Amino acid sequence: MASTEAPASKAAAAPPPPPPRRGGSTLGDLVLRFLLFASCVVGVVVMVTSKQTELIPIPIPPFLLSRSAKFNHSPAFIYYVAALSVAGLYSLITTLVSFFALLKPNCYPKPVFVIFDVLFLGILASATGAAGAVAYIGLKGNSNVQWRKVCDIYDGFCKHIGSSVAVSLFGSIVLSLLIILSVSALAKRIPK
């Protein structure tokens, strides 16, 4: 009798195995999603507030012409603002969902979020590339096709564009990191 009771008492003493989690949110996930949201908002605000007006000399010497540089003079910058706005809205929604999932696990649809994250990474990276390419032409010009640089005149405008592209690049890296962490978390929960 004693020999049969011993395993039973051992089993009662051992804690039950934790139930498998259905993709709960983590604090890291929440922080990265908030960083993504912040970088999208900063990127859009810095780009939209980049307007600069300068007096440009015209061929008749004593006269100067007032000309403005605005982000909506370039289709690439318009695409950039649109892409960052949509990504910002998405990241705000996912930040809120991630926050509530911290309070209430088992309600966090991680695989669905990873799929949307991938789509938004494509959009964000292409917008960053497009804005960066146009900004580079504005900075350096292109002598082969006689596209002159504009950053020697509109320096403040170019500083805004450059900062915005840098922030957006940071956002793309955060989003990549978010996807990689989510995939790693999913892979860890697959039984060997």
Add this chain to the structure above:
Amino acid sequence: MASTEAPASKAAAAPPPPPPRRGGSTLGDLVLRFLLFASCVVGVVVMVTSKQTELIPIPIPPFLLSRSAKFNHSPAFIYYVAALSVAGLYSLITTLVSFFALLKPNCYPKPVFVIFDVLFLGILASATGAAGAVAYIGLKGNSNVQWRKVCDIYDGFCKHIGSSVAVSLFGSIVLSLLIILSVSALAKRIPK
């Protein structure tokens, strides 16, 4: 005795549950990776062979000047060719690994591939965005900063650039699809 034998025989008749697969390759995965490789190669070849030489009239009327348009006149196109070349090499390696994994399951490191896929999606999408933005300026020009269009002179060059960007966009979509399918496959194998 008969009542105790019946469940035993049932258990013997039922097929044993299949062992959990450690992220095997599928035919769809192989086809998508090959498509990605093909689109990278086509994108690079079409971009690199885009050189066009035209006779441009100069201010003194009877004389014409021979000028060439080449992809390496623009840093965005150079970045594009570099990005697509690296992505093409990566997709060749993963296509081969995916092919051998079809013959030998249990050797396919899917989570590792998903992580690299995410990085290459960022690179490919940004390169497509950069090349597309410069190509758009070449096509339409930008009157606000007096960047004149070049596609009215170098039409063949612009056709090459446009086709290459379209192929690269297709490659980016294939890569997104590949990541989404991999994540779905990983998510399905998590116990409820």
